[in-house]
Amino acid sequence: MTTNDVTEPRPAAAPDRTRPRGLLLLLLVANAAMLAVYMGVGSVLLPTQIAAIAPDDKVAVLGLIGGISSVFATACNPIAGALSDRSGRRSPWILGGALASLAGLAFLGGVDTALFVGIGWCLVQATMNVYQAAVTAIVPDRVPVAKRGTASALVGLGLPIGGTVGVLVASQTAGRLQTGYLLFGVIIAASAVLLTAFCRDVPRAAPAPAVPARTQLAAFLSALAHHDFRWAFTGRALMVLGYFSVIGYQLYILGDHIELPAGLTPPEAMAVLTPVTMVAMAVSTIVGGLLSDRWDRRKVFVGVSAALAGLVMVVPVVSPTWSGMIAFNALNGLAFGCFMAVDTALVTLVLPRAEDAARDMGVLNIANAGPQIVAPFVASAVVTAFGGYTPLFLVGGALSLVGALAILPIRGVR
Template identity: 80%
Template sequence: MPLSSPAATARAVPDTRQRGLMALLLVVNASMYAVYMGVGSVLLPTQVAAIDPDHKVALLGLIGGVSSVFATACNPVAGALSDRSGRRNPWVLGGALASFAGLAFLGRVHTALLAGIGWCLVQGTMNVYQAAVTAIVPDRIPSDRRGTASALVGLALPVGGTLGVLVASASAEHLPVGYLVLGLVAAAAALLLTTMCRDVPRAQDAVPAPALPWRRRAAVFLSALRSRDFRWAFVGRALMVLGYFSVVGYQLYILDDRISLPKGLSPAEAMAVLTPVSMAAMAVSTLAGGLLSDRWNRRKVFVGVSAALAGIVMVVPVLVPTWPGMLVFSALNGLAFGCFMAVDTAVVTLVLPRAEDAARDLGVLNIANAGPQIVAPFVASAVVTAFGGYTPLFLFGGALSLLGALAILPIRGVR
């Protein structure tokens, strides 16, 4: 079935309900990014540094690498199961409540092993939540409004990221409180969506599909990658996200070990300054990129230019390793990443191979989105350890972003 099918269904929904749905999508995605950014950028690095300050870089990388298995596996599996069930809300609410439990556990542990187990649980359950939330856009939003919808979803990163980092920075001395607050934010957002936006069950086959061997199931899960356009979108997203989060995930340690901060400003407090700067710039470019890409019906130029800019600005902290340099870097990096994520999301929804497999295929795409975010600490720690410092890390992240810009060029189905 062509992708126009869910678009046609979505057009039958009144505009007022679509606007309400878009607002809810902003809320639920923002809560997700609040967890990812608050925990990944502040709470978990702080916790790891307290557990073992001498080996914090390697230990954070190890925890991130192991938890990536749970994140990347749970997302497409949950997406496929929500496709099969024909509903999204149970997966959204169930994932959020399970994540709250995982965050509560994580806030109470004092060993590296238990911290790793807790972060694996949170990553796995948050990816169940993310898979179902992501599928709502192709389910309910017409193709000619995907750019606007994607802009609002993209706006969730600066909104949620700022909220998460501010909460985490304020509770850096009281980690259990920070974990609980972020868990409550995600659970409340999921409850709001599932209460205000009722599921529209999709038609199910009268005859159940026959059971398949596990190898065949894996091939079916990844079948979208046989589509040339989808495959290049996957590669571009993975490179860009890995480059971005390789640096952002270690920003607390970079501020502590490399940057001379103003007197009286702690690394956690510096994060509470840099993150709103980056996220405000991201919000501007997210909205501008999404709306302009709809108006001009052009997507690739926005994605390619923003990814290239993200690669170039990585040299700023290398050339100017100062507090003002970090402020400039944060603003420019936010501009680039916000535009990329907003418009690239629209690109992805337009190159999905089959509408009826939207959640499953977006789950595969989310491997390129969630996987690199979690793998990034492992990769970054290897770069820092192997090459001795954070300068190679900035250059590595910049190179990945530039490669991500090149990956958009072979896509043919989107202008």
């Protein structure tokens, strides 16, 4: 899963007759289905499959496959977005990406070697990002500027809803991997059919012009040359790296590090913990956003939530128990949800130039996607080198704490 999903909207030649509420509901379903695949497959089914294939090397194999597949995801998202921009249509990319993902997931369910699992997951990541790039472009395409905040908040509920449903489905099918993979393929394909059937493409006046690679690189460098934006970018990257370095290995942590209650398997434990995390994340996203608006303070919310994310990494170290893990997931969800909500608002206030807002937000998305590529390599290296998950929690916590400190030098926002 990556988040480099900003695409430039094009002027519509005809008004959009889709009812706003219906459109947002369809987008919520489409995003929830996508995140169900990312969370259910990436957090449960894939680690379970790798553990069965390579039980002695599962940490290293998962890290390698996760890192390489993230490169495919990061590359395919902007390419697919640019191609859908130039074609002037979204539906073919949404439907094509979903159906290709269905095929990739079916392939994953039928292989039994690490090599083919890696190939299959790379295919799924690539095709899911084709779907993701086109789906996320619908908001700037179809939603008026004055209503995009509400639209983004509603669509953002796809994370707690989709994440929870995905892990629950995966936990029930972890013992029947082929069935689980096919079920997720059907979920994403059905959501694509629903969205493209009821949210048809609006004719475009003209395709968007291609942006040369040299121009994109120049834009990246010019945005990072801005003092406040550079520090916001750094804080986001460190926070995301610390978070995903630990969360990506939670199934193995539950099996190898935590004392679970008798009869509770790691996939079943994930089915309990994920709703705890997602509910906490949803609450802190809403509360943090509202309070930061009311008090007109951003840095304190971003800094405190990043620091909290770092400190709670100590909980599973000092209390490697089931109750300790519940507390960790609740606190971590509160911290990460508040951070992502308010940090996004903070970034909009430190963009170098208002007229380049979409472009520079796209640059910021590298701070989301890049650490997700690095995180599996970092996590597997730490666990392998130091022989356990305690060092992984400490490294993840340290990264989040440094991310909190990176917020302090920002001068243009209170």
